[in-house]
Amino acid sequence: MSSVYSKEDIKKVSDSYSNREKNTSDRVFCTNLSEQLGKTITMSGSIYKINNLGGIEFYTLRDRTGLTQLVLEGEIARVKLTPLSIVQVKGMVTKEERSPYNGIELKVTELTILSEAASDVPFTVGGNLSNLNLPTLLDNRPISLRNIEILSVFKVQSEIAGSFAEFLRLHNFTEIKTPKIISNETEGGSNIFEIKYFDRQAFLAQSPQFYKQMMVGSGLERVFEIGPVFRAEKHNTVRHLNEYTSLDFEMAFIKDEQDLIDMQEALLIHILKNIKAKYSDVLEYFGQEIIIPTSIPRIHFIEALEIADKLGVKDMDGDISPEGEKVVCKYIEEQYGSQFVYIVGYPVKKRPMYTMQDERLPGYTRSFDLLYKGLEITTGGQRIHNYEALKANMIAFGLNPAAYKDYLETFKFGMPPHGGLGMGLERVTMKLLGLGNVREATLFPRDIGRLEP
RNA sequence: GAUUGCGUAGCGAAGUUGGUUAUCGCGUCGGCCUGUCAAGCCGAAGAUCGCGGGUUCGAGCCCCGUCGCGAUCGCCA
Numbered sequence A: 001m002s003s004v005y006s007k008e009d010i011k012k013v014s015d016s017y018s019n020r021e022k023n024t025s026d027r028v029f030c031t032n033l034s035e036q037l038g039k040t041i042t043m044s045g046s047i048y049k050i051n052n053l054g055g056i057e058f059y060t061l062r063d064r065t066g067l068t069q070l071v072l073e074g075e076i077a078r079v080k081l082t083p084l085s086i087v088q089v090k091g092m093v094t095k096e097e098r099s100p101y102n103g104i105e106l107k108v109t110e111l112t113i114l115s116e117a118a119s120d121v122p123f124t125v126g127g128n129l130s131n132l133n134l135p136t137l138l139d140n141r142p143i144s145l146r147n148i149e150i151l152s153v154f155k156v157q158s159e160i161a162g163s164f165a166e167f168l169r170l171h172n173f174t175e176i177k178t179p180k181i182i183s184n185e186t187e188g189g190s191n192i193f194e195i196k197y198f199d200r201q202a203f204l205a206q207s208p209q210f211y212k213q214m215m216v217g218s219g220l221e222r223v224f225e226i227g228p229v230f231r232a233e234k235h236n237t238v239r240h241l242n243e244y245t246s247l248d249f250e251m252a253f254i255k256d257e258q259d260l261i262d263m264q265e266a267l268l269i270h271i272l273k274n275i276k277a278k279y280s281d282v283l284e285y286f287g288q289e290i291i292i293p294t295s296i297p298r299i300h301f302i303e304a305l306e307i308a309d310k311l312g313v314k315d316m317d318g319d320i321s322p323e324g325e326k327v328v329c330k331y332i333e334e335q336y337g338s339q340f341v342y343i344v345g346y347p348v349k350k351r352p353m354y355t356m357q358d359e360r361l362p363g364y365t366r367s368f369d370l371l372y373k374g375l376e377i378t379t380g381g382q383r384i385h386n387y388e389a390l391k392a393n394m395i396a397f398g399l400n401p402a403a404y405k406d407y408l409e410t411f412k413f414g415m416p417p418h419g420g421l422g423m424g425l426e427r428v429t430m431k432l433l434g435l436g437n438v439r440e441a442t443l444f445p446r447d448i449g450r451l452e453p
Numbered sequence B: 001g002a003u004u005g006c007g008u009a010g011c012g013a014a015g016u017u018g019g020u021u022a023u024c025g026c027g028u029c030g031g032c033c034u035g036u037c038a039a040g041c042c043g044a045a046g047a048u049c050g051c052g053g054g055u056u057c058g059a060g061c062c063c064c065g066u067c068g069c070g071a072u073c074g075c076c077a
Helices: A007-018 A029-034 A074-078 A134-139 A148-170 A209-220 A259-278 A280-285 A301-310 A322-336 A388-394 A401-412 A423-432
Strands: A040-052 A056-061 A066-073 A086-095 A103-115 A194-197 A200-204 A222-230 A243-252 A297-299 A342-346 A367-372 A375-384 A418-424
Touching: A007 A322, A029 A040, A029 A056, A029 A066, A029 A103, A040 A066, A040 A103, A056 A280, A066 A074, A066 A086, A086 A194, A103 A209, A148 A222, A148 A243, A148 A259, A148 A388, A194 A342, A200 A388, A209 A222, A209 A243, A209 A401, A209 A418, A243 A322, A259 A280, A259 A342, A259 A367, A259 A418, A297 A301, A301 A322, A322 A367, A342 A388, A367 A423, A388 A418, A418 A423
Parallel strands: A066 A103, A297 A342
Antiparallel strands: A040 A056, A040 A086, A056 A066, A086 A103, A194 A200, A222 A243, A243 A418, A342 A367, A367 A375, A375 A418
16 A cells, blocks of 8 residues: 555654643633632633723633633734634733623733634624524524523533433433434324435434333333434424424333322422522523422313413313413412422323323323423323233224334333333423523524524 | 514614605724723725515505515424
């Protein structure tokens, strides 16, 4: 084999991997600045804000930990810097009352532009973006995400998902990853994306439901998954996405659906406590106060319909309308001081074929929704674990058991009583921060009109 | 799919019963400015008013069509 490069050149590069000089960066971060008072240090980041007064220039340096005021005076102030440019600066950490960031600033003596940003930014990233239209922010997502307040939404979201996993691991759940390319519809209906899979037809998973249940049956007993789900519904609302992240868990040997609710209640408290402890600044920015519940009210579906009806919202073909969900939530908050409410016992015809019926109220199920600030954030319930009962229910729902052979095998060979739930990560984030549109709680939302960026 | 609303510089908006050169703020570009933090002051560029057609002496404005977008509903987390 021949190369345009000499053996010596190649060897030098090759050797550099084993004899590499470590990156001994002495980079100081914004949050650690107060420990460096009086010292000359190096910082790296992007230029977030600019105030150029002529002989003196103020730049706000932004790194992953926060903001620092840079002061350029004299000769160095002649450097031309555009907002969002990436820089490395060297300077003296100085106490200065007039600095907006912790009364500390960096008097810059050396400045290197690592990457210059063009000046035709669609909007001022370091400014207040609240008066921009959402489509503008979404069309320019790589840029709008650089705004620290917009980005903070996703730090909170990461914490929600992280706390979810943390809590469940603590309770002996095992994290699983199930396929998103599937050959069969999960819950019937036409709301499923078709894709080409080599020379066959396949679908994008609407839910990890069947796989979760198979893994309960595997002997793990308790499983959870954080993953994408896809819905081909042509809805266009502030609370729907065609791709979203589902926080799912499924657990075995439950007595009934109340065990699931108990588990989720403790889980939610864990999540809310973590967010409150770590992101009080973000909550304050969005004007949200987290009320950590001690217990979440649980009301029956029929009761919820009555409450909505009493408050002037008619039921919708035997179901609760979004408007009804809002007034029920409002009522519960006034009566019990809870921003959450469980609605238990949805009608059989409103639920999938694997849902366990409530033997006390035939026609109703042992399933539930969790509403948070007027929005449905969770659906869950006890599942049918008896093979024959499940098969019979499939037929009753107009489905062909033969098409669900692999799924049914789990039940044929012994399946414990079990149940689980799915929680929409973006919806939880949205409501937690009081956002008006679920797209704001999605990095790169996919909706009926949006496939980019 | 249904209902409803909106398309005016890079962004956010105003534009009267149809009337001359389409207005304002932010941003951009140039100049001044040593304590800004929504910096300030002076100046400049930037819009075939979504697109096509019609009515009219005259259309950003009225009518028809078309495309795009938002919101609500069905459905759902």
